[in-house]
Amino acid sequence: MLKEIAENKTVEISQNPPLQFTGNWFIDAGILGFVNLMEEVYGWDLDKLQEMIIKEPEKVYYGYFPFAYLYKWLSDRNQEANPKLIEKLEEELGKKAFQNNKELFDFVWFNFICNLFKDLWIKSKSKLIYKNEAYDKKNKTKQTIDYKNTQTYIQKIGERENLINEIQDKHQEEIKKILKKRELKKFEHDDLEKLINYNDESISNELKRSIELLKEKHLGIINFLKEEWENNVINQQNFTEKESLFYRIPIDSGFYKNFLFFNNFAGNLEQKDSFYDVIYFNFDKEKILKKIDKTVNKFLPSDEEFSNINYTELSTEPLKKQIGYLFVYLLCFTYGFEKYGNMGYVSFYSNDLEFSYIINKRLKLYKKKIERSKDPNLIFKVTWQQIIDSLVEYKSSWSLENMYTISYQRLDNQTQENVEYIGIPKFQASILLDDAIRENLNDSIQFRSKKFKGNKYCWLLEEFIKGKPLYPIILSHINLALNEEIIPNLPTCLYSLISEANISEFKAEKEKQNGNLFSENYFDNYKSLVREIKEDIRFTSFNASLINQISKDADTKKRIARELFDALKARDKNMFLNILLKNMNEDKKLCSNKNLNDWIFEKIIKNDISFEMYSLILTMNLLRGEKR
Amino acid sequence: MSENVYYWQKAMGDKPLPLDLLKLKNAVGDVFKHESDNYKQKLVYNLLERVRNNDQKEFFYILLKAMNKPKENFKELWAELQKSYYVMPEEVFINFAYSVIIDIMATYSGGEKNE
Numbered sequence: 234m235l236k237e238i239a240e241n242k243t244v245e246i247s248q249n250p251p252l253q254f255t256g257n258w259f260i261d262a263g264i265l266g267f268v269n270l271m272e273e274v275y276g277w278d279l280d281k282l283q284e285m286i287i288k289e290p291e292k293v294y295y296g297y298f299p300f301a302y303l304y305k306w307l308s309d310r311n312q313e314a315n316p317k318l319i320e321k322l323e324e325e326l327g328k329k330a331f332q333n334n335k336e337l338f339d340f341v342w343f344n345f346i347c348n349l350f351k352d353l354w355i356k357s358k359s360k361l362i363y364k365n366e367a368y369d370k371k372n373k374t375k376q377t378i379d380y381k382n383t384q385t386y387i388q389k390i391g392e393r394e395n396l397i398n399e400i401q402d403k404h405q406e407e408i409k410k411i412l413k414k415r416e417l418k419k420f421e422h423d424d425l426e427k428l429i430n431y432n433d434e435s436i437s438n439e440l441k442r443s444i445e446l447l448k449e450k451h452l453g454i455i456n457f458l459k460e461e462w463e464n465n466v467i468n469q470q471n472f473t474e475k476e477s478l479f480y481r482i483p484i485d486s487g488f489y490k491n492f493l494f495f496n497n498f499a500g501n502l503e504q505k506d507s508f509y510d511v512i513y514f515n516f517d518k519e520k521i522l523k524k525i526d527k528t529v530n531k532f533l534p535s536d537e538e539f540s541n542i543n544y545t546e547l548s549t550e551p552l553k554k555q556i557g558y559l560f561v562y563l564l565c566f567t568y569g570f571e572k573y574g575n576m577g578y579v580s581f582y583s584n585d586l587e588f589s590y591i592i593n594k595r596l597k598l599y600k601k602k603i604e605r606s607k608d609p610n611l612i613f614k615v616t617w618q619q620i621i622d623s624l625v626e627y628k629s630s631w632s633l634e635n636m637y638t639i640s641y642q643r644l645d646n647q648t649q650e651n652v653e654y655i656g657i658p659k660f661q662a663s664i665l666l667d668d669a670i671r672e673n674l675n676d677s678i679q680f681r682s683k684k685f686k687g688n689k690y691c692w693l694l695e696e697f698i699k700g701k702p703l704y705p706i707i708l709s710h711i712n713l714a715l716n717e718e719i720i721p722n723l724p725t726c727l728y729s730l731i732s733e734a735n736i737s738e739f740k741a742e743k744e745k746q747n748g749n750l751f752s753e754n755y756f757d758n759y760k761s762l763v764r765e766i767k768e769d770i771r772f773t774s775f776n777a778s779l780i781n782q783i784s785k786d787a788d789t790k791k792r793i794a795r796e797l798f799d800a801l802k803a804r805d806k807n808m809f810l811n812i813l814l815k816n817m818n819e820d821k822k823l824c825s826n827k828n829l830n831d832w833i834f835e836k837i838i839k840n841d842i843s844f845e846m847y848s849l850i851l852t853m854n855l856l857r858g859e860k861r
Numbered sequence: 862m863s864e865n866v867y868y869w870q871k872a873m874g875d876k877p878l879p880l881d882l883l884k885l886k887n888a889v890g891d892v893f894k895h896e897s898d899n900y901k902q903k904l905v906y907n908l909l910e911r912v913r914n915n916d917q918k919e920f921f922y923i924l925l926k927a928m929n930k931p932k933e934n935f936k937e938l939w940a941e942l943q944k945s946y947y948v949m950p951e952e953v954f955i956n957f958a959y960s961v962i963i964d965i966m967a968t969y970s971g972g973e974k975n976e
Binding site for chain 2: 824
């Protein structure tokens with residue numbers, strides 16, 4: 234019976250999982266980020282997370298999520314985050330029952346999130362070195378410092394300040410040495426840390442004693458602050474709204490600056506309520522939740538800049554019913570991406586959450602392995618390799634999806650750098666499903682372009698997926714080979730050129746049918762294309778290689794190749810054929826070779842669409858078997 | 862290209878004109894079969910030179926001269942030429958001319974290599 238229930242549950246999850254992609258890549262990237270976040274902090278995979286959401290959605294969104302979000306925020310900034318809190322949270326949330334979401338959220342906020350930020354808060358408060366900086370111009374205590382024990386706090390700071398001044402006056406030269414400074418300017422918090430952590434024996438005993446004293450004072454402040462935080466925030470939650478700013482959790486974000494809990498003027502309680510409202514999607518209270526635009530995420534347009542576009546002021550209200558936790562996902566947007574060396578931040582996206590999740594996970598696993606390697610192309614190669622491998626593995630399901638990779642170099646509230654949204658068209662994907670074609674295209678070749686100095690490697694598979702022409706790259710590659718700079722990669726060139734030739738013929742054929750994109754046989758033709766490419770490769774690789782018999786002398790062949798190449802570069806079909814036939818005409822046996830003759834007629838003379846690609850194949854065959 | 866008929870549009874006309882390269886090819890192959898290799902080789906050089914300069918007048922002059930042999934069976938090629946002999950745009954002419962040339966080349970009996 235129990236087993237049956239368990240089985241039914243798995244079926245239920247697989248048929249109707251609570252977490253699903255919406256079809257909007259922007260929200261979906263956030264959902265993926267949410268999954269990644271929960272996996273990173275709690276170690277739950279997608280199935281486990283789905284299960285948890287079915288069982289106790291409130292606990293996931295109001296309990297586990299806010300803690301995980303800020304935990305990651307903290308550890309991303311190289312601050313110490315106490316992992317024991319995770320275990321404790323799981324334990325407490327597991328056994329405890331709450332009356333409502335608010336109670337649950339408050340419990341997590343004070344007991345766990347505030348606990349998590351204890352050290353960072355103490356650090357931020359102990360940074361105050363000068364007593365007079367606690368007051369504003371009107372000589373009133375600054376709001377961020379104003380709370381019931383302000384006087385004690387300021388007094389302690391003042392005592393430490395006096396000590397610092399005393400030491401600085403007495404031991405100027407020695408302190409310059411310790412701080413590695415030519416002159417002593419304003420003493421900062423960093424200097425204080427350097428000084429109290431200095432344990433070289435070479436300093437004078439007097440200074441040593443003074444430093445000990447300073448250390449004691451400093452520790453006194455830290456302990457004082459620690460007690461304040463523990464007593465008033467974590468245990469008692471005993472502070473007024475006015476004091477709330479003093480207890481503000483010191484977080485901010487370049488990306489999500491407009492969310493109130495990242496705002497510098499929001500006190501602890503406001504931070505708490507604002508975070509709760511974001512999860513609860515309470516747009517009555519939080520202005521930012523009312524519409525989705527640039528204030529939420531820099532990827533989105535601003536309705537002020539694009540006031541004439543009627544969808545820029547996209548109201549969120551209708552979305553609340555469909556996607557109850559919309560802003561949870563939007564907050565996780567950046568976690569949907571992973572940084573890959575020189576490629577920037579990349580996310581793979583398809584219509585299906587599970588599929589996208591699996592591929593992104595695989596990429597991440599591989600990333601660790603390859604980061605040790607020095608070849609910058611390797612990261613790139615592996616990325617596509619993983620996508621393609623998964624495509625092949627999920628042959629049945631993927632073919633229905635549309636696939637994209639989204640990448641960017643930098644993204645903050647000011648700039649968006651190199652944002653790219655690359656679709657992998659079905660058309661290209663279906664061709665790549667063939668092992669032979671894929672493996673031959675999955676290689677990089679050297680080429681040169683006017684845009685940069687020297688040679689560069691180009692990943693043909695990537696260009697192919699992007700739908701960019703491969704011919705110019707291969708043309709440049711063969712040019713390098715003619716100049717004897719490199720050994721040409723002939724099989725890869727052959728496969729690329731023939732694939733491209735067949736695709737362009739296929740497209741031209743489509744256009745001829747009155748541009749009727751969705752004609753009846755559209756999808757069938759698609760499949761036959763792979764077969765045609767492979768047949769063409771067999772046919773062409775044999776026939777084009779016959780040109781090698783034109784001469785036994787490598788230099789003569791090279792001269793012909795050079796002449797043919799120049800004609801191709803000038804895109805002069807007439808010149809190309811003229812040179813070719815004139816040279817062939819010297820060898821009657823070769824001329825009367827029916828295979829070669831028919832091939833030239835079929836693929837070059839009669840062909841007005843892709844003759845350049847076949848001409849290049851013929852030219853590069855003359856380089857075959859050259860002595861190095 | 863699956864179809865063998867190649868269309869081109871005359872500057873003044875309104876109908877696309879068919880240019881059946883495969884038919885032309887076969888016709889050329891039939892008539893030059895019996896000529897000597899050296900003769901054909903010279904002819905090919907000559908024709909190539911004319912195409913290179915897009916000299917249609919001279920090209921047809923040489924070609925027609927070579928075909929001016931009433932006793933032999935040139936009828937099919939004559940008929941083909943009659944259909945497609947116009948002043949063609951360059952890209953059409955190139956396809957036409959090289960089809961003729963490569964077919965003449967295909968009829969070499971494959972003698973010794975001509976050094």
